[in-house]
Amino acid sequence: NIIDNFDQSTAYIVYGNQGEIASSIEKITNNATFIATKLECxxxxxxxxxxxCVSVQARAYVFVDESDRILLKASQTFVGEKSVIEAPESAITAYFTLTKSESVEFVILDPSIEELDDKITETNKSLTSLEEEVSNIIITESGIEEEIYNSAYLSKDYISAGGTLGTAARYWSVRIPVAKGLRYKLDSSNVSNQTVFRIAKTVEREITEVLINEASPETKNYEIYCDGSFNYILWTLSNAYDLEGTPSVKRIEGGGKKLSPDIQIPPESLPGFEDSIKDITDRLDGVVYKSNIIYCYADQETANQFQAIEDGVNIFVGYNANVNSIQRAINTIPRDTDKQWYIFAVGEFRTSSFNHFATEDPLSGESQEDYVCYIEMVDRQNIHLFGVGNR
Incomplete structure (x- = not known):
């Protein structure tokens, strides 16, 4: 963390458009709103x-080459709760200007972190294998279920993608008081317009742990055991203005996971064994399988509205409102992937069938038709495509 390297009460303002020589680079001082730094990169x-970061006067970041040509920049509103920025080709200098705030953190990422991510991936694979093995020796007894949902539990609170608590008129969540030693079963099968599925433990209105985030809206049920470390569950269901259908919340007393009677345990290993099994199953209950999210924008104008910059990994920008950004995103997904991929298509896309797309590229000026391509998903799996916008 190098936040201490920032100049206090200072901002860098870089004038000019991306791809052009900066017309001016100013260092504004004595401004209590900003902190800034200039780094070699x-x-x-x-x-x-x-x-x-909320100020729009300054730039959150600008990268330039040795001629002060602007390679990459973004307005400060682009930086949200967590943003990773990579220096582009030929970059030698980076200007960062952020709103002064105790919550702002600035970190140079060490390559060893990526190596750690690889180890975490391998660990998750091991956990998956362990879960399969444990499922063969653990049985679940249902216990006594009681439906406790009522409309008083409905809330406008929501869990953001970054795992923080927010409130918005269009969101629908269920906020459930819970008690230690009981299990709670959430079921949204009767909610027809479910668009998100996020669950967090809270102490009053403070989130202590996010159990599910950015999971598929196709997920309809989840079960949680209350160990006394939290007293509410916040369950985000939809970001529509109306909630269509009635969710179910059941309180379960008794039952739970137990060792299968088919498994013979030597008597000398019995003391404390139940606690060990509970520890394993609790750990497995806490495993969250993260999804892979890709955003595809119909054209540059749409991308500009969201201050989105194509990175060829998580963000793709199309040409002339056709679906080439979606196709390029699909092409980056491994054919043998066993992960779930969610592509959010943002804006208005125009498509046609294979037999009707133009044979000439309009950029050459030889075609009388708009180039409207189709989407090919041959030999691809686990891809979920969602429309975000008008069409």
């Missing part, structure tokens, strides 16, 4: 910014 250097 090289292509591929990665920076992590966390914290809410």
């Amino acid at each position: 090289k292509a591929g250097d990665r920076f992590l910014i966390t914290g809410k």
Whole structure:
């Protein structure tokens, strides 16, 4: 963390458009709103910014080459609760200007972190294998179920993608008081317009742990055991203005996971064994399988509205409102992936069948038709495509 390297009460303002020589680079001082730094960098250097930055006067970041040509920049509103920025090719200098706030953090990412991520991936695979093995020796007894949902539990609170608590008129959540030693079963099968499925433990209105985030809206049920470390469950269901259908919340007393009677345990290993099994199953209950999210924008104008910059990994920008950004995103997904991929298509896309797309590229000026391509998903799996916008 190098937040201490920032100049206090200072902002860098870089004038000019991306791809052009900066017309002016000004260092504004004696401004209590900003903190800023100028860093030497090289292509591929990665920076992590966390914290809410709201000023639009300054730039959150600008990268320039040795001629002060602007390679990459973004307005400060682009930086949200967690943003990773990678220095582009030919970059030698980076200017960062953030809103002064105790919540802002600025970190240069070490490559060893990526190596750690690889180890975490391998660990998750081991946990999956362990879960399968444990499922063969653990049985679940149902216990006594009681439906406790009522409309008084409905809330406008929501869990953001970054795992923080927010409130918005269009969101629908269920906020459930819970008691230690009981289990709770959530079921949204009767909610026809479910668009999100996020669950968090809270103490009053403070989130202590996010159990599910960015999971598929196709997920309809989940079960939680209350160990006394939290007293509410917040369950985000939809970001529509109306909630269509009635969710179910059942309180379960008794039952739970137990060792299968088919498994013979030597008597000398019995003391404390139940606690060990409970520890294993509790750990498995806490495993969250993260999804892979890709955003595809119909054209550059749409991308500009969201201050989105194509990175070829999580963000793709199309040409002339056709679906080439979606196709390029699909092409990056491994054919043998066993993960779930969610592509959010943002904006208005125009498509046609294979037999009707133009044979000439309109950029050459030889075609009388708009180039409207189709989407090919041959030999691909686990891809979920969602429309975000008008069409």
